[in-house]
Amino acid sequence: MLKFIFRRLVLEALPTLLVLVTVTFFLIRLAPGGPFSTEAAMPPEVMAAVAAKYRLDQPVWQQYLGYLADLARGDFGPSFKYKDFTVNDLVWAAAPASFRLGLFAFVIAVIVGVAAGVTAALRQNTWIDYSVMGVAMIGVVLPNFVLAPALALVFAIWLKWLPAGGWEGGKLMYVVLPVAVLCQHYISVIARITRGSMIEVLGSPYIRTARAKGLPTGYILRRHALKPALLPVISYLGPAFVGIITGSVVVESFFGIPGIGQLFVNGALNRDYPMVLGLTILIGALTIFFNAVVDILYGVIDPRIRL
Amino acid sequence: MRMPQRLALITAAVACLPGVFAAEVPPGTQLHPVQEIVRGNGTEPATLDPNKAEGRPESSLALEMFEGLVSPDINGNVVPGVAEKWESLEGGRAWRFTLRSNARWSDGSPVTAHDFEYAFKRMVDPKTASQYAWYLGKASNVKNGTAIVEGKVPPSELGVKALDDRHLLITLEQPVAYLVATLAHGSLMPVPRKVIEKYGDRWTEPGKMVSNGAYKLAERVVNERIVMVRNPMYWNNAKTVIDKVTFLPIVNQSAEYQRYRANGLDMTADGGVPPEQLKQIRREIPSELVTWPQLGTYFYAFNFRKKPFDDVRVRKALSLALQREVIAEKLVGTGETPAYSLTPPNAAGYVPVVHEWQRWTQAQRENEARRLLAEAGFTKTRPLRFELLYNTNENHKKIALAAAWMWRRIGPVEVVLVNQEWKSFLDSRARGEFEVCRYSWVADYNEPSTMLDLFHSKHGSNDSKYNNPRYDAIMEQAKVTSDANDRARLYQDAERILAQDFPLANVYHYSVRRLIKPWVKGYGRDPEGRILTRDLYILAH
Numbered sequence: 001m002l003k004f005i006f007r008r009l010v011l012e013a014l015p016t017l018l019v020l021v022t023v024t025f026f027l028i029r030l031a032p033g034g035p036f037s038t039e040a041a042m043p044p045e046v047m048a049a050v051a052a053k054y055r056l057d058q059p060v061w062q063q064y065l066g067y068l069a070d071l072a073r074g075d076f077g078p079s080f081k082y083k084d085f086t087v088n089d090l091v092w093a094a095a096p097a098s099f100r101l102g103l104f105a106f107v108i109a110v111i112v113g114v115a116a117g118v119t120a121a122l123r124q125n126t127w128i129d130y131s132v133m134g135v136a137m138i139g140v141v142l143p144n145f146v147l148a149p150a151l152a153l154v155f156a157i158w159l160k161w162l163p164a165g166g167w168e169g170g171k172l173m174y175v176v177l178p179v180a181v182l183c184q185h186y187i188s189v190i191a192r193i194t195r196g197s198m199i200e201v202l203g204s205p206y207i208r209t210a211r212a213k214g215l216p217t218g219y220i221l222r223r224h225a226l227k228p229a230l231l232p233v234i235s236y237l238g239p240a241f242v243g244i245i246t247g248s249v250v251v252e253s254f255f256g257i258p259g260i261g262q263l264f265v266n267g268a269l270n271r272d273y274p275m276v277l278g279l280t281i282l283i284g285a286l287t288i289f290f291n292a293v294v295d296i297l298y299g300v301i302d303p304r305i306r307l
Numbered sequence: 308m309r310m311p312q313r314l315a316l317i318t319a320a321v322a323c324l325p326g327v328f329a330a331e332v333p334p335g336t337q338l339h340p341v342q343e344i345v346r347g348n349g350t351e352p353a354t355l356d357p358n359k360a361e362g363r364p365e366s367s368l369a370l371e372m373f374e375g376l377v378s379p380d381i382n383g384n385v386v387p388g389v390a391e392k393w394e395s396l397e398g399g400r401a402w403r404f405t406l407r408s409n410a411r412w413s414d415g416s417p418v419t420a421h422d423f424e425y426a427f428k429r430m431v432d433p434k435t436a437s438q439y440a441w442y443l444g445k446a447s448n449v450k451n452g453t454a455i456v457e458g459k460v461p462p463s464e465l466g467v468k469a470l471d472d473r474h475l476l477i478t479l480e481q482p483v484a485y486l487v488a489t490l491a492h493g494s495l496m497p498v499p500r501k502v503i504e505k506y507g508d509r510w511t512e513p514g515k516m517v518s519n520g521a522y523k524l525a526e527r528v529v530n531e532r533i534v535m536v537r538n539p540m541y542w543n544n545a546k547t548v549i550d551k552v553t554f555l556p557i558v559n560q561s562a563e564y565q566r567y568r569a570n571g572l573d574m575t576a577d578g579g580v581p582p583e584q585l586k587q588i589r590r591e592i593p594s595e596l597v598t599w600p601q602l603g604t605y606f607y608a609f610n611f612r613k614k615p616f617d618d619v620r621v622r623k624a625l626s627l628a629l630q631r632e633v634i635a636e637k638l639v640g641t642g643e644t645p646a647y648s649l650t651p652p653n654a655a656g657y658v659p660v661v662h663e664w665q666r667w668t669q670a671q672r673e674n675e676a677r678r679l680l681a682e683a684g685f686t687k688t689r690p691l692r693f694e695l696l697y698n699t700n701e702n703h704k705k706i707a708l709a710a711a712w713m714w715r716r717i718g719p720v721e722v723v724l725v726n727q728e729w730k731s732f733l734d735s736r737a738r739g740e741f742e743v744c745r746y747s748w749v750a751d752y753n754e755p756s757t758m759l760d761l762f763h764s765k766h767g768s769n770d771s772k773y774n775n776p777r778y779d780a781i782m783e784q785a786k787v788t789s790d791a792n793d794r795a796r797l798y799q800d801a802e803r804i805l806a807q808d809f810p811l812a813n814v815y816h817y818s819v820r821r822l823i824k825p826w827v828k829g830y831g832r833d834p835e836g837r838i839l840t841r842d843l844y845i846l847a848h
């Protein structure tokens with residue numbers, strides 16, 4: 001197991017990350033418009049001074065090597081847009097909000113999604129199944145930028161139960177609506193995957209055998225069906241977890257949450273190269289890490305994989 | 308250094324201009340027990356360091372926390388700030404400012420002329436990499452301002468010198484009559500040298516930052532809020548009413564609107580009126596939509612490097628065809644006014660010109676446009692085909708569609724609308740990769756030159772590449788003309804040339820537009836759109 005972890009996290013992850021950094025570094029520089037292009041163009045001399053301050057006056061390969069050297073020391077560089085901060089400062093400050101929001105949404109999505117999926121599978125082709133899957137379908141197609149203002153309208157403006165936005169360090173009142181918006185999509189996807197895989201498992205010979213032995217449904221479900229049925233869900237959850245905790249652009253910008261999603265979108269729009277690079281590396285690293293975790297979990301849950 | 312006696316004292320100017328300054332609460336007003344306000348700021352500021360300000364989001368916050376030599380009153384007039392009076396010397400080639408003795412930093416130390424000298428030199432220093440480094444040289448004409456930016460002389464040679472703690476001498480390259488107007492700019496604030504030298508780039512953090520304005524920084528969460536509290540050391544603190552102000556950097560206008568409707572916000576950012584919700588606003592909260600004319604113009608520019616836009620007949624025809632009233636009043640409809648000149652009519656020191664074609668009816672304009680287009684050789688078999696470039700935005704799209712329809716009315720005109728994301732758009736425009744392109748130009752200070760200089764052949768943002776030596780000469784002449792009437796006449800001449808050469812088709816003048824709760828009072832109608840919290844108060848509600 002240790003050998004496996006070492007191989008996944010060191011031998012495979014580091015080269016993957018290096019490729020990611022390299023591609024992103026050059027790709028973002030290909031985007032038209034620079035970090036310092038503005039409506040009122042700066043005189044060339046001012047532009048040169050700004051470029052010199054951020055090493056943009058050097059040849060690109062030199063910038064690249066300089067960036068790698070900084071990166072090796074854990075320094076993601078200064079933000080081109082938010083001049084009072086480094087990328088490290090900003091990401092460090094934004095991560096807790098996204099993480100808190102994402103974790104809440106993730107836990108709710110897993111519990112509700114799995115429960116709904118299992119229920120639908122057990123009552124396959126009944127009205128329960130149809131209504132659960134109908135609601136899930138709406139959840140898959142309903143975009144956040146529609147749901148967020150709709151919920152804010154109902155709960156903040158009409159009913160005045162909850163604030164329409166803000167974060168206040170993640171107080172419960174401020175978390176409810178963003179979590180509701182963020183988790184609905186994941187609930188739907190998890191419910192659909194769980195249902196599909198559960199139906200497949202319930203139809204497999206060993207479940208039939210268990211039924212034939214006269215075991216009660218609840219017991220079969222807990223003991224024999226749930227684990228294999230959750231395998232596809234778990235492989236979805238790895239990348240989904242990274243996606244959900246590294247911030248939703250729409251939810252964060254609509255509700256004014258100071259998280260990573262806002263940093264990312266502003267970074268891209270402002271051509272804040274170090275910010276985009278830093279966040280790409282962070283999200284890349286988390287994705288690699290959680291995919292490895294999923295693989296390990298697979299082994300734990302399904303003995304066939306260990307063989 | 309003592310002021311040399313031989314300097315001729317030409318005008319002993321100003322001080323104590325009338326104008327509302329600080330909150331003027333009418334007697335008998337019932338104030339709310341809690342004087343706190345939450346305001347939109349449009350977007351997260353790039354920095355809280357005033358010398359590095361890039362635009363509105365930064366300079367509006369700088370003006371809350373800092374005070375320059377001069378300051379805008381509620382209607383945008385320039386009134387004394389830290390300087391209590393000033394006088395021009397040597398025929399306007401030098402200006403001496405006398406600072407008030409009771410101006411203090413938030414740490415209690417006095418604000419001195421040395422602080423201004425330090426701040427101005429810091430701003431032009433290429434090492435600071437300020438995006439407004441050019442301003443003191445190009446807009447204010449301070450001696451060596453441009454040469455320092457170009458790296459030809461060291462920042463120490465800037466024409467700004469503290470004569471003693473209370474007197475600042477600003478020397479110019481040439482006399483500039485409107486110097487004082489340019490000094491109200493948000494980037495020209497004094498900064499605390501000791502604090503900056505101690506903390507470097509981190510001096511703007513809460514707990515470290517020291518400022519000299521009505522408010523001081525209390526808390527900052529990037530992309531969530533910036534909280535400021537009253538600065539008890541501010542010289543006019545007794546006249547400040549609001550104790551705490553929170554700025555929310557909400558980019559998404561619909562989100563800002565929802566927060567406003569849920570009472571999470573007392574005032575949206577300038578421009579914070581989402582067009583999609585305009586009907587609802589007019590129906591449900593019409594009195595909370597507050598608008599007034601702004602110093603800024605929305606227009607289309609023609610690229611002189613692309614045929615057939617080198618032909619004045621084509622440019623003129625397209626400009627005449629635009630139904631400006633329809634666009635300003637019907638399509639946009641939040642207090643914008645149709646534009647026939649680049650300079651907005653409310654700019655200080657400007658007497659609007661009425662062009663001959665402006666008096667014509669729309670039908671007459673369209674007839675003339677048809678004639679011009681035919682004369683330029685465009686027919687059904689050889690239509691005028693071009694691309695109209697704008698940055699991606701629903702409002703710009705609506706206007707572009709309307710313009711394309713208006714152009715089709717005057718003959719064989721085929722317009723392809725091209726939209727690009729903001730930075731890509733700026734890049735295309737700067738590289739001249741456009742035929743006709745959307746522009747907006749908003750004043751840096753209240754004086755026509757901030758608008759008209761754009762079409763000077765040497766201006767960095769003149770992406771049309773319009774080049775008329777006569778126009779350049781007029782703008783250079785205006786700069787050194789001290790008589791206000793003569794200057795106004797020159798600006799009129801400049802507008803007349805633009806209305807002959809048509810490097811642009813003016814569309815509308817912007818409006819300042821915000822949603823403001825009825826209990827917020829004290830603001831005026833600053834044409835530059837500033838509403839400073841120090842002037843506000845909250846009614847009981």
